[in-house]
Amino acid sequence: MSIATARAGVAKLRQMLTSSRRTVVFTGAGISTESGIPDFRSPGGIWSKYRPIDFQDFMTSEAARRESWRRKFATHETVAGAEPNHGHLAIAELVRRGTVSAVITQNIDGLHQASGVRKDRVIELHGNTTYAHCLNCRREYDLDPIRKAFLANQTLPVCGACGGLIKTATVSFGQAMPEAEMRRSKEEALACDLFLAIGSSLVVYPAAGFPALAKDSGATLVIVNREPTGLDDLADLVINAEIGPALGAATDTSR
Numbered sequence: 401m402s403i404a405t406a407r408a409g410v411a412k413l414r415q416m417l418t419s420s421r422r423t424v425v426f427t428g429a430g431i432s433t434e435s436g437i438p439d440f441r442s443p444g445g446i447w448s449k450y451r452p453i454d455f456q457d458f459m460t461s462e463a464a465r466r467e468s469w470r471r472k473f474a475t476h477e478t479v480a481g482a483e484p485n486h487g488h489l490a491i492a493e494l495v496r497r498g499t500v501s502a503v504i505t506q507n508i509d510g511l512h513q514a515s516g517v518r519k520d521r522v523i524e525l526h527g528n529t530t531y532a533h534c535l536n537c538r539r540e541y542d543l544d545p546i547r548k549a550f551l552a553n554q555t556l557p558v559c560g561a562c563g564g565l566i567k568t569a570t571v572s573f574g575q576a577m578p579e580a581e582m583r584r585s586k587e588e589a590l591a592c593d594l595f596l597a598i599g600s601s602l603v604v605y606p607a608a609g610f611p612a613l614a615k616d617s618g619a620t621l622v623i624v625n626r627e628p629t630g631l632d633d634l635a636d637l638v639i640n641a642e643i644g645p646a647l648g649a650a651t652d653t654s655r
């Protein structure tokens with residue numbers, strides 16, 4: 401896509417955002433790369449380094465749990481030290497204006513909340529990696545003590561309350577999707593008049609089903625992504641551009 405085409409797309413998006421009465425923002429790993437967190441599928445992304453650990457393996461194999469925590473703490477600093485970028489801030493501004501009913505995210509880094517979007521407006525489809533919880537009783541745990549014990553002697557955490565396995569509060573491959581978040585996302589997709597999919601390759605299902613659902617029920621679908629996605633053919637507008645500058649310009653929040 402030429403720069404001129406992307407610019408025209410951004411101008412169009414600006415108008416759409418102004419006339420929308422109910423917008424849903426849907427984000428993927430691409431919105432956080434400008435904060436220094438690699439995505440999954442770009443060159444150098446997480447998948448070029450690791451094959452994901454399946455949930456069943458985590459549950460049944462101590463070696464898989466150890467490898468899972470090793471990976472977590474190998475990348476912990478990147479996520480723990482990341483700050484919201486222009487893309488997150490532009491979305492936070494749209495939420496402040498009052499026309500965005502929900503930010504549905506596949507991300508697990510907590511950066512939408514850190515950018516000022518109220519917690520109850522963010523729907524985390526794949527959970528959150530900034531804390532851990534017991535898979536049995538759901539008690540939540542800070543990562544710091546778990547990290548210290550793991551790095552000291554590879555200790556695997558177990559729940560102090562019920563003895564259950566502790567895992568980061570993310571949804572792994574093979575793990576059930578969170579019911580309440582799935583239900584709310586569906587309601588939001590059905591109720592919006594503008595659905596904005598940002599920084600996602602739109603190939604991970606069921607999350608990638610929401611843009612299509614919104615479009616089918618009459619919403620305008622806009623995709624902002626550096627490269628083509630699995631759903632470009634469905635979209636009313638596709639902007640192939642860097643997210644921070646594109647959203648900054650579309651919301652007048654660039655600096």
Ligand code: NAD
Binds near residue numbers: 429624643
């Ligand atoms: P993905 O890696 O499949 O797709 C990301 C897309 O964003 C790519 O198409 C890439 O071209 C585009 N992109 C990257 N940086 C961009 C930029 N600055 N401007 C414009 N486009 C950019 O990610 P996905 O679709 O979200 O699916 C992968 C899964 O990975 C999700 O389930 C998510 O939970 C998980 N994940 C999350 C994080 C995070 O929380 N930050 C990071 C990596 C992976």
